[in-house]
Amino acid sequence: xxxxxxxxxxxxxxxxxxxxxxxxxxxxxxxxxxxxxxxxxxxxxxxxxxxxxxxxxxxxxxxxxxxxxxxxxxxxxxxxxxxxxxxxxxxxxxxxxxxxxxxxxxxxxxxxxxxxxxxxxxxxxxxxxxxxxxxxxxxxxxxxxxxxxxxxxxxxxxxxxxxxxxxxxxxxxxxxxxxxxxxxxxxxxxxxxxxxxxxxxxxxxxxxxxxxxxxxxxxxxxxxxxxxxxxxxxxxxxxxxxxxxxxxxxxxxxx
Amino acid sequence: xxxxxxxxxxxxxxxxxxxxxxxxxxxxxxxxxxxxxxxxxxxxxxxxxxxxxxxxxxxxxxxxxxxxxxxxxxxxxxxxxxxxxxxxxxxxxxxxxxxxxxxxxxxxxxxxxxxxxxxxxxxxxxxxxxxxxxxxxxxxxxxxxxxxxxxxxxxxxxxxxxxxxxxxxxxxxxxxxxxxxxxxxxxxxxxxxxxxxxxxxxxxxxxxxxxxxxxxxxxxxxxxxxxxxxxxxxxxxxxxxxxxxxxxxxxxxxxxxxxxxxxxxxxxxxxxxxxxxxxxxxxxxxxxxxxxxxxxxxxxxxxxxxxx
Numbered sequence: 001x002x003x004x005x006x007x008x009x010x011x012x013x014x015x016x017x018x019x020x021x022x023x024x025x026x027x028x029x030x031x032x033x034x035x036x037x038x039x040x041x042x043x044x045x046x047x048x049x050x051x052x053x054x055x056x057x058x059x060x061x062x063x064x065x066x067x068x069x070x071x072x073x074x075x076x077x078x079x080x081x082x083x084x085x086x087x088x089x090x091x092x093x094x095x096x097x098x099x100x101x102x103x104x105x106x107x108x109x110x111x112x113x114x115x116x117x118x119x120x121x122x123x124x125x126x127x128x129x130x131x132x133x134x135x136x137x138x139x140x141x142x143x144x145x146x147x148x149x150x151x152x153x154x155x156x157x158x159x160x161x162x163x164x165x166x167x168x169x170x171x172x173x174x175x176x177x178x179x180x181x182x183x184x185x186x187x188x189x190x191x192x193x194x195x196x197x198x199x200x201x202x203x204x205x206x207x208x209x210x211x212x213x214x215x216x217x218x219x220x221x222x223x224x225x226x227x228x229x230x231x232x233x234x235x236x237x238x239x240x241x242x243x244x245x246x247x248x249x250x251x252x253x254x255x
Numbered sequence: 256x257x258x259x260x261x262x263x264x265x266x267x268x269x270x271x272x273x274x275x276x277x278x279x280x281x282x283x284x285x286x287x288x289x290x291x292x293x294x295x296x297x298x299x300x301x302x303x304x305x306x307x308x309x310x311x312x313x314x315x316x317x318x319x320x321x322x323x324x325x326x327x328x329x330x331x332x333x334x335x336x337x338x339x340x341x342x343x344x345x346x347x348x349x350x351x352x353x354x355x356x357x358x359x360x361x362x363x364x365x366x367x368x369x370x371x372x373x374x375x376x377x378x379x380x381x382x383x384x385x386x387x388x389x390x391x392x393x394x395x396x397x398x399x400x401x402x403x404x405x406x407x408x409x410x411x412x413x414x415x416x417x418x419x420x421x422x423x424x425x426x427x428x429x430x431x432x433x434x435x436x437x438x439x440x441x442x443x444x445x446x447x448x449x450x451x452x453x454x455x456x457x458x459x460x461x462x463x464x465x466x467x468x469x470x471x472x473x474x475x476x477x478x479x480x481x482x483x484x485x486x487x488x489x490x491x492x493x494x495x496x497x498x499x500x501x502x503x504x505x506x507x508x509x510x511x512x513x514x515x516x517x518x519x520x521x522x523x524x525x526x527x528x529x530x531x532x533x534x535x536x537x538x539x540x541x542x543x544x545x546x547x548x549x550x551x552x553x554x555x556x557x558x559x560x561x562x563x
Contacts, residue, residue: 103332136557
C-alpha cells in the first residue's frame with residue numbers, strides 16, 4: 001500500500017549527521033555497501049566492476065562541497081573557503097514522495113517506526129520513485145531490475161542475536177569520527193533529538209515539502225585560518241631566527 | 256532528465272492514438288466509410304503500441320500487472336487502470352463502425368471523455384513530481400491534452416479527406432487546437448526557462464547560512480544511476496535549435512497545411528489527402544522532438560548535489 005501512514009508514526013527512526021565532524025573518509029559508504037550486499041534483498045550489483053567504466057548501486061555516498069562565506073576569498077589554505085564533507089543516504093521522509101508515486105505498492109513507509117522500504121518482490125523497476133526523490137536516495141540495481149535504497153539496516157537494528165552495540169546501521173557503527181548517529185527522532189529525550197536541539201539540526205531542501213526525518217548538524221562557526229596563525233613564517237625568510245638556528249643560518253650563508 | 260526512447264514513443268504514440276480515438280468518439284465522420292474504419296483500427300494500434308513501449312524500460316516487466324493496484328495514490332497506476340478501462344468504449348465504438356457501420360453516441364462520448372482522462376493521468380505522472388520543477392505545473396497536463404487533441408484532429412482530417420467525411424470541419428478544428436496547444440506550450444517553456452529554481456546547492460546541503468556552496472568533489476569518479484537518469488543535459492544551443500525544429504514540424508507546417516487544405520477539403524481528393532498525410536508525418540516528428548526536449552531540458556533537484 002503506497003499511501004503514507006495516516007497518523008504520524010510513533011517512532012521516527014533516522015540518522016543525525018554531523019557535518020562538523022565528518023572527515024570524508026567514505027568508510028560509511030563502503031561498510032554500507034558491504035553490509036547491504038549480503039543483507040536485506042538482492043545483492044547490490046556493480047556493472048563492469050573491474051573495468052574502466054565501473055558503476056554500481058550504492059545506498060550512501062559522500063559528496064564534498066566548498067562553502068565560501070560572503071565576501072570570503074578562495075586563496076589556498078589561508079583563504080576563507082571551507083570544505084564540508086557531506087554523506088547522503090535516504091532521509092526516511094515523513095511525506096515521502098517516493099512512496100506515493102509507486103504504482104505497485106512495493107515502496108512503503110512503515111507505520112510503527114517510519115522506515116521507508118522497498119518490497120523487492122513487488123518492484124517492477126519503473127524508476128519513478130527515484131525520479132520523485134529530490135535527494136537522489138534511490139538507485140536502481142541494474143542486475144536485479146529493482147529499486148535499492150537505505151533500509152536503515154533494518155536487519156541489524158532489530159537483530160537480537162547481535163551485541164547491543166552492533167544494533168545500529170552499518171554506516172553509524174563504522175564511522176571512525178563518530179559523525180553519524182542513529183536514534184528515534186520522535187522522542188525529544190533521545191540522544192539524537194537532544195543533539196539536534198543543541199546544535200540547530202537542519203532539514204535538507206525543506207522547500208520540497210518532504211519533511212525528512214534525518215537531520216544534519218551544521219559545521220560550527222570558524223574564524224579565518226589567517227586569524228589563527230597571524231605570522232606564519234615564510235620559507236624564504238630567516239629574519240628573527242635565534243640560537244642554534246641563527247648559527248646554522250649564518251654558517252649555511254657562508255658556504 | 257534522461258530522454259528514454261521508450262517513454263518518448265509511449266507518450267507521443269499513445270497521445271496521438273487517444274487524440275484520434277477522442278475525435279472519432281465525437282461522431283463527426285461517417286462511421287460506415289472505409290477510411291473511418293481504418294482510423295478506428297489505427298487509433299487502437301497507436302494506443303497499444305505506445306503502452307507496450309512503456310513497459311520496455313521496466314526492470315521486471317513480467318510484474319507490470321502489479322502497477323494497476325495503487326490507483327489511490329499513484330498517477331502511474333491511475334494511468335494504467337484508465338488505459339485498460341478506456342479500451343472498453345473504444346473497442347465497442349470500433350466494432351460498431353467496422354462491422355455495423357454505425358456510430359454509438361453514448362459509447363462514443365464516454366470514450367472521448369475517458370481518452371482525455373487517460374492522457375491527463377499520463378501527464379500527471381510527470382506533473383506530480385515536485386523534484387522536477389519544469390514539469391510541476393498545471394500547464395503540463397494542459398499541453399499533453401491539447402497536443403493529443405490537435406494530433407487527433409490532424410489525423411482525423413487525413414481520414415476525412417480519404418473519404419471519411421467533412422474535411423473542412425476537421426481541418427478547421429485541427430488548426431484551432433494546433434494553435435491552442437503551441438500557445439500553452441510556449442507558456443510552459445517560458446515558465447521553465449524563467450522560474451527561479453526552487454532548490455539550490457545551498458538549500459540542498461543546508462550550508463547556505465555559511466556562504467555560497469559549490470561542489471568540490473563528486474562521491475565517485477564515474478557516472479552512476481542518478482547522474483545517468485537525472486543528469487542528462489542538452490546543450491543550450493542545441494536545445495534552442497531543437498525547440499525551433501519541434502515548433503516548425505509539430506506546429507507551423509501542419510497548421511499551414513490545414514489552412515491550405517480548407518479550399519480543397521470539400522470532398523475527398525487524392526491530392527488533399529496526400530497533403531493531410533504530410534501534415535500527420537510532420538506533426539508526429541515534431542511531437543517526438545517536443546517530447547525529447549520535455550525530458551532532456553528538465554532539471555532534477557538532485558543535480559544540486561552533483562554540480563549540474
